[in-house]
Amino acid sequence: MDLSAPPSSSNNSLETFLDLTSAFESAYQPHELHKIFDDFKKMEDDEKLRYIFENSVFSAMNIQPITLEKDNESSQRMRKDGNAEFAQRKFESAMYCFTKSILLAEHSQDNKNNNNPEKTSDLANAYFNRANSLFQLKRFSCAIKDLRRALQSGFAKNQCYKLHALESKCWEKMEHYEKALNTFRLACNSQPESGQGDNNEPDKAVVKRINELASKVFEQKGIFIDDEEETAAIAAPSRALYIEIGKYRPKLPDTKNTKLRAASSAVEMRFSKESGRHLISNRDIPPGEVLIMEKPFAQVLMPKHWQTHCFHCLYQTDVPVPCSTCAMVIFCSESCKEAATYHSHECPILGNLSEENMATLTILATRIALVAGLESMRTAEKYLQNLDNPDYPESIAGQACESSDYLQICAQVTHKEKWSGMMTFQVGLIAAYVTLLLEKTGYFGSFENTSPAKNTKKAEVLAKMLKETSGMQPPDQAVLNKGFNRKSKYTTYYSTIPSEKKENMLLVGKFLMRHLMTLRSNRFSITETLVEREKPQGQNVTYKSFGRAVCATLSLCNHSCCCNTCWELIGDHIVLRAIKPITAGDEITMTYGHNFHTDPYEHRRRVLQSDFMFTCTCEACSEHWPTVRESMERPPAFRCPSCRSAMPETSSCPECGRDCQQEFFLLANSWERFQVARAKIDALEITEAESQVLRHVAAVDAVVHPSNIEHVMALDTFKQICILSGRVTTKNF
Template sequence: MGLQTLQGICAKASRFYSNSELDEGGIDEIYQVLEVAGLLPEVLPLVRKSDVAAEKLRVAGNRAFVESKNDINALQLYTKAICIALPDAKEIAMAYANRSAVTFALREYRNSINDIERALAGQYPKHLRCKLVERRGRCYLELKKYHRAFSDFSAVKNLVEECGDDEEIKRSKIARLEELIEKCCGMKDATEAPLTSCPSTTHPPSPYIECASNAVEIAYSDQMGRHVVSSVDILPGDVLAVEKPFASILLPPNYSLYCEHCKRRCHSALPCVQCTEIVFCDENCRQKSWSMYHSVECNAIPSLIAIGCDKMEFLALRTLLVASRKGHSFKELINRYPMLAECCPNPRMRGFVGGKYLSSDYSSTHYLENHRNIRDSKDIFRRSVTAVCLLHILKIATDFFENCNLSSESEALGYQAAGKLMLTYLMSVPCNAHEIAEMRLTIASKGKVASESVEIGGAIYPFHSLINHSCDPNVVRHAFNGDTVVLTAIQLIRKGEQIFDNYGYHHAVHDLATRQEHLWSQYYFSCSCPACEEDWPLYRDLPEGPPQLTNLDVAAAIDEKSRQFTEMLATITKNQSSEEDFVLLKEYLLLLHCNVKRPWKEYNKCQEAIKQHLSLRANCFVYYG
């Protein structure tokens, strides 16, 4: 029998579905039913590290780099080779060295140096070391670290002088090195440019929302549920919140290019010590991830991938692991959460701890909306089957339940509680998870620029999850430094007005019927934003030409700004817009917001330009094709 997928299991299990409402023991029952019917997923062993497999991947990497000139493909192949290679042997050192050639070609000199040092510290063959040290010297030269470059070139020169090479070859090598040494002499080391930093909030910190400024408040109404409102007038471009996720995951196709822990793109990644899939940007992330969730998940990943787990399932599992510290505080978790419901009669304060709303504390995640009461029983049954499959893998493949320290009497209750929590997450994650995206900018040799936003993972941001949707949002989210999300205003938001994010259905992109249909099926609400109420047209049909002004005195000012804006557009798409350009964009948008009747195309254009400017400063990868 071939491997079963989650989808297949759910389809086959549906014959056991009975219309009766699932009771509290639902998870238990479904587990037994799937077990008897032979529908539990197969649990796969970890793929063992192997230098034979690693060498094959590395050779494929060489082909991609040298013959196909596909740097990114080569990078991924070398990283996969590093993941599957045995630690501390020659093969892994070879793969590090080969990868350093790719990052050197990509002009990523820090990455190149990282790998060169790993190769040199490992079993890299003696007779090839000169080449690597010279490459490191060239990296330092490019970084304007002349002292280090000088010492690398000098060391290589000494070795060349002592080696038994043919005199002719020796002379040409020495001449080349002397030329390089010459470039370092009398030069002053440069201070390195800081890494792109994450913005901070425009206003002072909120006294009770850990990640937000005091320009926003958490509010509640029966109709809107919990939501976020402004407590001051907020200007376009103001940063309202900077939030780290409670839990975040990478999508499996991105495993070899991004750090599993911080979600930063990394081209000189370290492998997991145990599995052959996961990489980290540095030792710090590797250790944090191991101690927070990965030592459990590591053993489950092959089985999870085999049954076709997706963002939602991975996030549900990750939430359980982070919330219970890999099971170590599982008992505390299951004892605590029913209590929280009872001691929180005020719906606005759900998920608060000691009067504060903390993204890093589990309470805020636990009380995210899951719409359990309006889901039909088929939906809940299907999610319960998924929860059981995850639970089964957790039970068989990992030491999660051993960490829980459950007594033999409470073991069954423990499984049930874990299954129920997983079911809760499988309901709350789809309505609350945000994507982690990266902007990819390809600059072709003729200066032609192409940009696309690519989803690299998903995360639970407890504060951002409180923000309601509008098809004409007044804020935008961008991920910085991997999985940190930054919330920026893209309209004037008057004091007391609600903050509205966009859940992926924008008035300029999707028509009214499509928006309403998707918002209902995924989030269970009907949108009544101005774009929906007035049925604004899609982007291509938005009104152009002279705007309808609500204040005629500003006509000349708008004309002037419009002219400057049009001139500036090309620089934005090329990633060359400056902070002064950004100031102009914000002023123009404010002017339009206060004086022009919407919908009007140029308003959207200006907003898009602001979003583009911001996204090129957030997670962004520039590739010179």
């Protein structure tokens, strides 16, 4: 079974979101659709959702939750494959097979309670086998964790001595001899239950091993791991695939900002009609300074990374913990699994959310709603009508912005007035689809039949639904094709739902619609860096995007094609740093993925308008700065450090008369050391390189025009350091 691919149902009666959109497209003539879209855009949010829920085409669709369920038979097959690989000493391949077996194995209360002393569950067997592979790969702490998971998952009591014996070997390899000795004694005490050996005659090999371990404990002179250290070692998430380049630990210069809790006191929030809510500096900021450290309100993985990265913290892991219910996602540790309380609602519908035509932003919008919860949505609903009022953002610009404040996420700009009727309808359709799925999994209360019908044609499912809800026969295609403005004479599924549940469905649907709109211009792409050490320096580093996130404070940064900051996910926080000197009063900006030095002006203008619904008026766009390729064909451009006027490479400014000889001298001296620093970065020695790169950035920014290739090169080099300070892995799945 290929777990890397999204699940697909063999049941022809189940219909996906693509089926839903196709049904609407085939049900109406083009001119009717245009009329529907225009009318839909003018409606209030409540009315939009009712419009879809009560429509005969939507109601006729057999929309059911889809997920990849546990399957012990498939788990056993994967474990058998793993055993074959292990026998050939292909331990990494064996570990991969055992991991798949773990993900597919069913979880039960009987397993957890270990009610059968003579039979080991499939899950426990898979954990034990993976622990053996990890031991052979010398990943001893991970092996110990798997052995303890096997014990908790229903390992036969009369075979537990095997677990303890292997754990003892792991502790010995880690030179924790006291733990090794105690665990081996536990194995000896467990062995009689297996029916092997004579309890009155200790085995000579056993006595010999105990003596060896006791001798090592004595030689170690009492230096052994204590209980707290053991707990930390075993409970730590499995993130061995990541490496630390340098010793950078991001830290805000101060925590005195009472308005923006995730930002330093150098950052202030302002409002203007042109820029909306935005951030400015209230003092001069040097390059490299941390401006914002913010934990995302919500973050999600792209579906293709669901089985390579932790579903909660988004760290890559090859020794995962499975979801207890589905076989679609993984976690890096039990702590992340317990923290992902929202997953119980996502779990039954992950197959629907991973459809090809469902964007990652739909998953993120769903996650935001689930993290916030119904109570937060009810509170935010009081402000919903005001959020799109042009004057409302100004009224909250002076309020404190907390990273965990759901209202701040809701207050992000939708640009809904710029959305076409067709786009608005598509958003409404997605919101209604996800809301109905949540209703069918019991999110709004109990639901008796949450599993889709098996091996049934669509007409039969529809007939059953109508018979159960209204006692009527299913409508023919002509009835299904009736327009929105014609009330169906058949009872819809939505009409059978209790009124209180309907109110909650409309509430969630409204906020899903809003999040789908705000995320278009207020999401962050999460990346990690792959370092392949076997490749030559300069060619061994690649970057990949694997997730999306939404933040309250960071989203206040507007775009600029010549931005003055960059950000990177470091640990659990997104860290924003200045990449060049920022003068007091300047706006703090970031790039939305398009820079003047890589993308020509017309291309940037077109893409930003299409994807983010605004026209950029930054300095680079207003002055039509050249790309790097074009800049190489032009003579160097310089500017005065004081008045910023253009000037030739001379010792004084023709405009203000300032003597710039010292700045040009510093620039010349900095250049050679900058080249040495770049070589160190290629060798992944970023700690030593960072200070010299920052000095060079300051020297270049003083007299070189920002459109010049030398200026671009200096800033890009520091950006590379920031990237290498984030999540760096040595293995790519």
